[in-house]
Structure formats: C-alpha cells, structure tokens
Amino acid sequence: MASSPAIVCQGLTKDYGAKRALDGVDLELRTGEIFGYLGSNGAGKTTTIRCLLGLIRPTAGSAKVLGLDVRDDSLEVRRHTGYLPGDLRLYPRLTARQLLEYLGALRGGVSLVRVEELARRLECDLGLRCGAMSHGNRQKVGVIQALMHDPAVLILDEPTATLDPLMQRIVHDLIREARDRGATIFVSSHDLPEVARLCDRAGILRQGRLVAVQDVNELSQQGRHVLAIEFLEPVDPSLFERLPGVSQVTASDHTLTITASGDLDAVVKTAARFRVHALRSAEVDLDEVFRDYYRSEAADAP
Amino acid sequence: MHLDVFRRELADHRRSLIGCTVGALLLGAMYILFYPTIRSSGAGVEQLLDAMPKGFRDAFIGAGVDYLSPAGYLGTELFSILVPALLLVMGVLAGGRALAAEEQNGTIDLLLSTPIRRSRLALEKAGGALLPLLVVAAAVWVVIAVVGPSEGLSVSLGGLAVAVLAVALLGAGFGMLAFLVASATGSASIGGGIAAAFAVAMYALNIIGSLVPGLTGFANAVSPFHWDGGSGALANGVTWSGLLLLIACPVALLGLSILAYERRDLTA
Numbered sequence: 035m036a037s038s039p040a041i042v043c044q045g046l047t048k049d050y051g052a053k054r055a056l057d058g059v060d061l062e063l064r065t066g067e068i069f070g071y072l073g074s075n076g077a078g079k080t081t082t083i084r085c086l087l088g089l090i091r092p093t094a095g096s097a098k099v100l101g102l103d104v105r106d107d108s109l110e111v112r113r114h115t116g117y118l119p120g121d122l123r124l125y126p127r128l129t130a131r132q133l134l135e136y137l138g139a140l141r142g143g144v145s146l147v148r149v150e151e152l153a154r155r156l157e158c159d160l161g162l163r164c165g166a167m168s169h170g171n172r173q174k175v176g177v178i179q180a181l182m183h184d185p186a187v188l189i190l191d192e193p194t195a196t197l198d199p200l201m202q203r204i205v206h207d208l209i210r211e212a213r214d215r216g217a218t219i220f221v222s223s224h225d226l227p228e229v230a231r232l233c234d235r236a237g238i239l240r241q242g243r244l245v246a247v248q249d250v251n252e253l254s255q256q257g258r259h260v261l262a263i264e265f266l267e268p269v270d271p272s273l274f275e276r277l278p279g280v281s282q283v284t285a286s287d288h289t290l291t292i293t294a295s296g297d298l299d300a301v302v303k304t305a306a307r308f309r310v311h312a313l314r315s316a317e318v319d320l321d322e323v324f325r326d327y328y329r330s331e332a333a334d335a336p
Numbered sequence: 337m338h339l340d341v342f343r344r345e346l347a348d349h350r351r352s353l354i355g356c357t358v359g360a361l362l363l364g365a366m367y368i369l370f371y372p373t374i375r376s377s378g379a380g381v382e383q384l385l386d387a388m389p390k391g392f393r394d395a396f397i398g399a400g401v402d403y404l405s406p407a408g409y410l411g412t413e414l415f416s417i418l419v420p421a422l423l424l425v426m427g428v429l430a431g432g433r434a435l436a437a438e439e440q441n442g443t444i445d446l447l448l449s450t451p452i453r454r455s456r457l458a459l460e461k462a463g464g465a466l467l468p469l470l471v472v473a474a475a476v477w478v479v480i481a482v483v484g485p486s487e488g489l490s491v492s493l494g495g496l497a498v499a500v501l502a503v504a505l506l507g508a509g510f511g512m513l514a515f516l517v518a519s520a521t522g523s524a525s526i527g528g529g530i531a532a533a534f535a536v537a538m539y540a541l542n543i544i545g546s547l548v549p550g551l552t553g554f555a556n557a558v559s560p561f562h563w564d565g566g567s568g569a570l571a572n573g574v575t576w577s578g579l580l581l582l583i584a585c586p587v588a589l590l591g592l593s594i595l596a597y598e599r600r601d602l603t604a
Binding site: 116136 | 338340341344348441442443444445446447448449450451452453601602604
C-alpha cells in the first residue's frame, strides 16, 4: 500500500463567528480503505465533509482529495467524488428518475444501466416523485446518486441513519463493493457498531478535534460492554462488582446492569449460577469510548 | 453546454410563466378593447386631464403627449404602471428565489456536489429567472400588434418593441438586485424584500421628480422608472442613454452576484 493518500487534511480549521467548529484536523485516508469518521452530533463531521466538497471554506489549513486542492480544484474533486449529504433533500416535484437524470446530466452523463442496477438492489421505485417518498426511500435515491458514476472517492454523511437493518446491509455491501474496485470511502457516523462492522479504520472527532485514529479492531476492543441481565431470583450485585473488568453495577428489581470492559467470561459464568430470564447487550455508548480514550491518553502521559 | 440548470429552472416555473403570459395577453386585450369607447368620449376626458397638476399629468401620461392618441393611450394605461408592475414583480420574485431556494430547500449540497462551477450555476439560474420577463414582454407586444389596429390603436411596431424591451429590462434590473442580495445572504425573502422596497422608492422618486422642478434632473438621472420612458415610452420613444443604463444595471448586478456567491459559505 505505497500509493498516495486519497484524502489529506492538514490543520483543517473552521470557525463560525466565535465558535470553532473544526480545530486543526490532520487526517490521511489511504486509497482503497473504508474510513469511519466517528463523532456525536455537532462534533464537526459535516463541517469537515462540506469543506472537502468546497461548499464552505476552511478558516485555516488545507485539504486535498486525490491530490487536488479542495479550494482551487473543487471542480475536479467533485467530478471524481460521490457525495451523500447528511441532511439529504431532494426536489419534491421530480420523480427519482428525473432527479437522477438531472444530476447525471450535470456530471456529463452517467450509465442508466448502472442506475437501474442500483435501484433494483436497493428496491427503489424510480417512478415515484421524491416528495411522495418515505425517508428511507429518499435515502436510497441519495445512495444511488452518490454511487451512479462509480466515483474514485465516496463521501457519505450518515448514510444508513434512516434505513432499516436490511437496507443498511445492502448499502454496506455496495460500499464494500466500491472499495473492492479501488474506491476510497469516507463515511461519517455516530454509531460505533456500524463503524465497527463496516470500516477498516476510524477516526474519533470530539468538539472539532480529531482525538484518535485507529484500526477498527483496536477501537472496539477499547470499547466497553453494557450488559443487562434479568434474573428470575434476587441476586446480590456485589458478586459482580468484584469481577475483573467490571466498572459499574446497578440493580433494579431482579435486573442487574453491568458495565465491563475486555473479557466478559467471568461475568457470564457468574450469571450462569443463577436462573437467567433475559440477557441484553446494550449498544456501546460512543461517549463512553471517548471517556475511555481520554483515560488511556491520560494514563499514557508522563 | 447543455444548460441543464437553466432548463430545469424554466421547467420548474412553467406554470407561473404560462399564467403571467396569459394574464398579460388578457390585460392588453382588455385595455385595447376599451379604447374606442374612451376615444368617443373625447373632450370630456381631455378636460379632466387638463384639470390635473401638470406634474401629475406628465408623470402618468407623458410630457406633451396626447392621451387620446394611440401611443398616449397605450403608454398611460399599460406602460405607466401595469406592465412595469407585472414584470417587476415577476423579476423580483424569480430573482430572489432562483439561487437562494436551493439553499433554503437544502438541495444546494446535492446540486453543488456535481462538477458545476458556482459562477455557471448563478448564470444559468439568472437566465432562468429573466427569460420569462422577455416572454411576457413579447406577449404584450403581440397583443398590441395583433389586436390594436382593429380598434384604432396603430403604433410603430419597432418603437413598441423597444418600449416592451425597456420595461422587461426594468424588471430584470430589480430582479437582479433581488438576485444579488439573495446570493449574498442565501435568503430569497431578504433579496425580494430589499429589491421591492428599492423599486417603490425609485418609483416614488420618479413621481416626485416630475412634481418638484428642483428635483427633476436628479430623479431622471437616478430612477430607472425614468430611463424606460415611462408612460411616454411609445409617444416619445426610449432614449439611448436610458436603454444603456437599463442594460448595464442587470449585467453589473449579475456580475456582483457571482462574485458574492463564489466567496460565500453555503448554508447547509
């Protein structure tokens, strides 16, 4: 993997008045990788993306896509990029097909065969007017327009936020296929499990600052598990508090909510001594991952 | 150059264009059909008009223009207020809306993720906003040229063409003012509002100019409502300097719009 990076940000900074939305972001995406851009709402994900597309100008710093400056060569950047906006709005009076033809024409023409193929895979009816579509269907049209010209770079802002799990999987498949033919994918998300499933590497953005860039495998190991175990009998929470890796146990009725990091073996084996009615694994809270990250960062400091 | 944005802009607003064109045809036909009745009441009308202060008479009928002549009648009834108002409202609404609506509807991200320059987007949007003014102006020309002669309203068709063009340019000027403010702020209503307020002020200045002798020179130089010849456009013609100013304003405003638009952060 000696090829030049597909996207480079250097000290990318964006101020809105007195508010610093993006604070010196340094970032490099390797050609052919799926990169997750993780952050809670307002962390600066969309600001980064809109800088890359030339919709807003950075206050300081610079960014390159495929070696092209996003300010000076915006036209060429956009020619080779497919973009799915986070807050996707379509033209309500156009049918999906008319919209895609319009955007395709602005790109100098795209393959209708490819459009039809994408529509078939996403089960999207192109004859419907965008204004009459559900959120999910509009999102599918957004995915199609981002992919229809087989761009070298895909920038997807929360691509699956409004899709059901089945469609999420299809979109993930399409993204992986794009990577397999050599495209670089920059995907923002606030959903850690999604990033863990889909991405090769991920960066964590917090209040406009990139606080970590890691292999996704490392990132999920760092994450903690939250298990809710509902017992059929009263269980003493202190039994679990002493177990290795467990940081917190809260009890209500017969349900214990256990926060633990690393290996869950001891927790599960201890629970198995009692009669278990249900066991749920809560989604890992991104904020928890951040806190863990900061904790480890603080521990590393001399 | 496929002009996709330009064609999209026209297609999206074809209904209002059809409505305005039909409206202009009907309005023109109505005033033309009134003419024989008004001319036959001749002297009474003249007396009424002569009783007006000279400034008002000049402002609404045109200096030294005979109201009952074809050029005087059409100039007063159509070219003093009605047709300019119609084209002005069209221009201001379309100019304010054309670019800013993409931002306000949130479609600008999608549109500008394609490889189209902002300057070209602005040019095509402006073209799509202005072409309807020419269509409606042409409709006014057609109805006068076709229906007028049978009712005794024969005017020079060349002079008529210049007069309708001047009024279309007047609408285009205020339309491009709305376009400039909207492309600098991202708000259609701010653009349209400022342009409309400015148009009212300029119209008032034109009237005041013809009433207050000391202000006449200033008002005539500054107000676009004087440049297009006003109600005297058919009888007295449109001056070259007026026509040039009417062309220069929208062109300059469009240029400024592009500069403002290219430098701006677009609202998400």
